[in-house]
Amino acid sequence: MLNTGYKMINIKIKKGEKFNNIVPEKLKDKIIATRINDKLYDLYDEAPEDGEAELIDIYSAEGEKILLHSAAHLLANAVTDIYKNALPNTSNEDENTFYYDFKMDPVSIEDFPIIEKKMEEIAKNNIKIEKIILSKEEILKIFKNNKYKIDKINDNLKDNMESSVYKQGDYMEFCRGPHVPSTGYIKAFKLLSVSSTNYEGDINKEKMIRIYGTAFPDKKLLNSFLAKREEAMKRDHRRIGAEMDLFMFDNERAPGMPFYTPNGAIIRNELINYMKEINKSHGWEEVWTAHVFKDIIWKQSGHYDKYKNDMFLFELQNGDHYGLKPMNCPGHITIFQRNAYSYRDMPVKYSEPGTVYRYEKSGEMGGLTRPRGFTIDDGHGFVRPDQVLEETISLLKMVPEIFRTILGTEEISYDLSVIDKDHPENYLVSYICNNCSTKFEMRAVSKELKCPNCGSFDLKVDFSMWDNATDSLREALKTLNLKYTEYPGEAAFYGPKIDIHIKDALGRLWQLSTIQLDFFMPINFDLSYIDRDDKKVRPIIIHRAIYGSYERFIAILLEHFNGKLPTWLSPLQTYVIPVSDNYNDYASNINKILTENNIRSKADLSGETLSKKIKLIRKMRPSYIIVVGEKEQNANTISVRNRKDKMEIFEINKFIDYIKKEIENHKIDQIF
């Protein structure tokens, strides 16, 4: 972040010398901490050894973090000053924000001005922030009235240990630091929001008030952050969706279920059609599966056991039990099971824009990003173990192709989640009985681990299925030269996976695509194919989604483009406005020609003025506004205004040529 005028400065220091002494006078108001051998120190600290001290600039990323941390303390200082019975718990920093949790009576943003005023006062007084080293017992004494701090002290310090506490005026904090040298360094800050949380994130523990804020080295940076935040809020897909009339919710009749209006359905269908093309060219055959199943299938798949509280389940008059599908895989498996397969038939790859229903708890829903019914661009590949590599490579090629086309994004990151071999009990793995040599698969987390054949407990874990599959994923990533990060222990219990994140125009990272290997469903549904040597073999299932869900992807799309979608996705591609009624015929005719060329066009022949028509249609974000009057009629041309409000005159046929190419090629940029 930041880095405005920040250069790394190293200065030699002798053991025992105070860091403060080596900071050049002219940098005093920018340098807030130092670092030697990767350890951060306060400026009031003494060097622990001879060496080169790196001066930490408040404008550096490191400095910003320290500033945020000190600002959090400033907040706690102010809160405890104002609300005498407020007990500070703990704080944390994110990239540009901090929060502090308190046990206190609820506050609202209306109380912020009072708290901010107090913070300003403390900052203005430029109170020294000093570190004091004390024994655990002394620290416990200081915080004797705050049980949260006592927990924290006991968690972090062994008996007879010493630690630091920070003191600014009367306010004390149990903290490792480092901090800015005095409160005056916290020059530009603002409280942002308030919410609630549970102590230690445990839902069973008491409620706390969490106050969010931000801080920057100067007002200018603060204001630009606030402006960006404001802009991001304006880009909220719910707001854009309402302005463009794309989708709606009826909270009385179908809470959490998105309805697509005609405009929204256009976008959704364009995305679906594009995915169909891509699926087709990569060998994924489209299928269609039912939305309602008898609950036996969910019992067989294991979803019932694990997720029955989150499923839409119901009973008919005749006593039959049904459930709406929470996932598409059992449906695809059902289709797969209609045949017997040879190793030559593999892989079998089914895809579907599959709508699933999950009963999200009321507080967990939110716009299109977390609805109760949503459609996944789902795909299930039934593959031989030796085909995992090839299929993964194919998928890893699809993903960037799609996101570059639609979003124009280059920033894509890959996470590989693998097994934690120290805890085989958390995963579905193979075991071999040392007594009778039986091989079986089991997830041992809550079950007793013994041989199903002879009952022996003398078992050997066999990771070979996991190892081979994981190696294939790794090799696929390496083959394509993709940088990735590996996360041991993050794999699903049924197999390793690759998650793919995309950065949007606002710099936010979204997890969209996922490629998951599954050893579990093939066992549950007893899937098999016949191998070369006439033996039954279990296929591996690859679950994959590229967009993730259409709902969430549309939300991201809208925010990424601020609603100004590429023309091929735009519900309204051209909007024709006559200068006055006298040119209605010409405008209608232009509109007709455009429509005949499969361009989504409308003409506005209402009695409003030209300016007003433009004003009103803007929120709809048409790709091109076409204005025609006497000049155009005489010259047989159109005046075209693009999404950036630039204007150009076109001969109608030329314009149609251009826009058709723009649409066909899924261009992000407009023709001018």
Next chain:
RNA sequence: GCCAUCGUAGCUCAGUAGGUAGAGUGGCUGAUUCGUAAUCAGCAGGUCGGGGGUUCAAUUCCCCCCGGUGGCUCCA
């Protein structure tokens, strides 16, 4: 599900210290014939989220429910 907060016209919002509501915008009608972000006038629209309580009287105060929003937890 938990905590906080909100729910008034299609939309954005005002208001009533308890006496059943108002603006802008959109809609409709008419006038205006217009050159790139609001031409003028008139009209219609609301059991103030739902239910219960207190009161002579509730949109307003209290309780319960349903939803939205920001978080927590969860997210196959």
